[in-house]
Amino acid sequence: MMAITLKSPAEIATMRRAGRVVAEVLALVESELRPGVSTAHLDALAEAHIRRSGATPSFKGYPGINPRRPFPASICIS
Numbered sequence: 001m002m003a004i005t006l007k008s009p010a011e012i013a014t015m016r017r018a019g020r021v022v023a024e025v026l027a028l029v030e031s032e033l034r035p036g037v038s039t040a041h042l043d044a045l046a047e048a049h050i051r052r053s054g055a056t057p058s059f060k061g062y063p064g065i066n067p068r069r070p071f072p073a074s075i076c077i078s
Contacts, residue, residue: 021053029075039077047074 007015025046032042050057057074064071 018055021050021055024053025049025075029077039073042077043073043075050074 028049029042029046032045047057047060059071059076060074062071
């Protein structure tokens with residue numbers, strides 16, 4: 001049986017801020033999508049916005065299944 005963890009008002013506020021940053025990044029990346037735009041450009045835009053927002057890109061440096069080759073980007077895009 002799974003336990004339900006209740007979040008405090010402060011935790012919910014933090015989650016709301018994180019969700020807002022994610023929504024902003026998705027909108028920013030979408031606004032830049034067009035033929036010829038590189039995924040590196042989109043990644044740089046996303047990382048800059050994430051960091052300006054006081055957040056940390058969660059994918060960048062993630063060790064995954066091979067810790068010797070951590071994920072090199074801030075967003076997962078192809």
